[in-house]
Amino acid sequence: MSDSSSRVPKQQGPASLLPGGVPRSAEPRTFRAGFSRPKRWRARVLGSGEVAHHSASIVRLAHEEQARQAGKLLRDIDIDAYLDKLLAKADLAVLEVDHRCCGFCAFYTYLPDLGTAFITLFLVAPDVRRNGMARDMLEVVAASAAQRGFHSLTLRVRDDNAPAIRFYLAQGFKVLGRHDGDLEMRLEMTAFGTG
Template sequence: MVKVSCINEYSLLNVTKRYQKMLCDAQHCLSLFLIGDEQRVWGDIMRNLTNWQDGIRSLIWEEQHRQAGRLLHVDNVEEYIDKILVNADFLCLHTLDKCLGFVAYYCKDPATPDAFITLFILAPEVRGSGLAASLINGVTAQSRQYNCSRLKLWVHKNNADALRFYYRQGFRSCARREHMLLMELPICSESGSELPRSKVMET
């Protein structure tokens, strides 16, 4: 059973002033939720997120269409979505009635020191707000709890905006596969101590 908890410390972390009034408006209160299989259930949050999977599914399809099918290079998009909804952990941005973004990631494999982001999407209306950095910080914080030392993800080499963002957060390129670059972010030092949070992208 999927359980939900709220991470208040990341709710409006690193949000640029341009977006603070919009996000704090009573009719559009923004919350950041962690969805995973070992988190405590909060009743009020569950009532607000009864359709959280539908919100994620809709956002994926919207972005897939926006990118003319280039977001996900899979044979069956619905099967891919079903797979990550079952197997991945999620950090989600929600208003009262809409999913504005999420990160789907894996960090609980004891056989590897790596956490891995499999999908990261923000709705167009909140891009450039600083919320992307908040999501990265949230994922790194959760990954540390499972003793991960690196956070990794694949990015298309021609996706200049994404590359610029990840480099500013402290990621570096560590491998290449055809048109894709593997990026990694060290999240613990060799001694196991926590590294500083990623820098904020304020554009």
């Protein structure tokens, strides 16, 4: 892929949808991990024709995280059946680092009457965490949901997953309640340009 084809057109600042967001372009960004060369990344929502290209990476990332969390990422369900459903029915945002899928967010926007898009799985590979990439992926999810008329994002997170809870709270999510060992959290999005 040439450098020009990896560039994403500038957008009207989806960061303004998240509290405290600093508007920035959607062009690929860079970071330096340790002594390695700088890495380029971008977060974007996949078109329906792109899901098949990313499906193996999404399945691999989910299985790796399920193993890291000793089976607690997705509890009491068949992970492969669940991933098949996500790949077939969910909207998907991906995090690409040096043209490699290193994270994804599966979210549902097919019930507009609810007014909230539901994030069902949000995952970033450990080797690229804590570099602002997860926030970028959340911003493209928020922008996509807002363009479809949704005013909030809702998710559930295991109540013992402290790093994820800290991340969501830092992004502006509020705890709505507890359900079967999970916290239900919601992010009320602001309109474009009102950051």
